[in-house]
Amino acid sequence: DAGVIQSPRHEVTEMGQEVTLRCKPISGHNSLFWYRQTMMRGLELLIYFNNNVPIDDSGMPEDRFSAKMPNASFSTLKIQPSEPRDSAVYFCASRHWTGGLWVEQYFGPGTRLTVT
Amino acid sequence: SQKIEQNSEALNIQEGKTATLTCNYTNYSPAYLQWYRQDPGRGPVFLLLIRENEKEKRKERLKVTFDTTLKQSLFHITASQPADSATYLCALLNSGYALNFGKGTSLLVTP
Numbered sequence: 001d002a003g004v005i006q007s008p009r010h011e012v013t014e015m016g017q018e019v020t021l022r023c024k025p026i027s028g029h030n031s032l033f034w035y036r037q038t039m040m041r042g043l044e045l046l047i048y049f050n051n052n053v054p055i056d057d058s059g060m061p062e063d064r065f066s067a068k069m070p071n072a073s074f075s076t077l078k079i080q081p082s083e084p085r086d087s088a089v090y091f092c093a094s095r096h097w098t099g100g101l102w103v104e105q106y107f108g109p110g111t112r113l114t115v116t
Numbered sequence: 117s118q119k120i121e122q123n124s125e126a127l128n129i130q131e132g133k134t135a136t137l138t139c140n141y142t143n144y145s146p147a148y149l150q151w152y153r154q155d156p157g158r159g160p161v162f163l164l165l166i167r168e169n170e171k172e173k174r175k176e177r178l179k180v181t182f183d184t185t186l187k188q189s190l191f192h193i194t195a196s197q198p199a200d201s202a203t204y205l206c207a208l209l210n211s212g213y214a215l216n217f218g219k220g221t222s223l224l225v226t227p
Contacts, residue, residue, distance in 0.1 A: 104165065107160050
């Protein structure tokens with residue numbers, strides 16, 4: 001398997017523009033996570049899905065952020081409008097969840113977002 | 117609020133020595149704890165998982181301990197090598213069954 005795939009790997013945009021990050025989870029995994037990583041705050045959970053349904057979006061910073069998972073093999077994280085403080089590395093992760101408590105997560109390579 | 121705390125200062129050690137990293141947590145009742153490794157420019161990679169009823173877990177040169185009374189886990193790398201240089205993150209399940217991560221500790225092993 002190719003692992004978790006994210007695109008683009010790097011994104012540079014101007015403040016006010018819309019940004020869309022994409023993720024393809026590992027085939028067969030039924031849970032998908034979006035994290036944001038900065039030096040100051042570390043790795044923060046933004047939202048996660050089980051079987052394409054959003055379970056917990058309490059980490060989404062504000063209404064400018066939205067995430068969708070239209071099917072089991074694709075998810076997007078959208079920021080509109082973007083602001084300089086959104087600059088970070090955004091990671092997507094997936095796992096196969098059967099209700100057991102001890103399951104590791106597999107991370108993608110991340111998208112480095114810079115908002116100028 | 118729930119917190120996962122790891123040493124923010126980088127740990128510098130000499131090749132061949134044992135590296136020990138600490139993870140402390142508050143307001144979690146974890147059934148297990150996970151450790152991940154992150155290299156620059158890459159996503160975290162799973163290393164080890166230890167359950168609440170396990171005091172110690174080993175995998176090759178890695179050893180993890182888990183003390184639910186102290187609310188602490190220790191991560192040891194024995195006979196460290198320069199290739200072990202990376203950031204190490206501990207993680208716990210939150211009440212929604214998603215992983216929360218500490219900020220990580222950077223390890224540098226010098227020849």
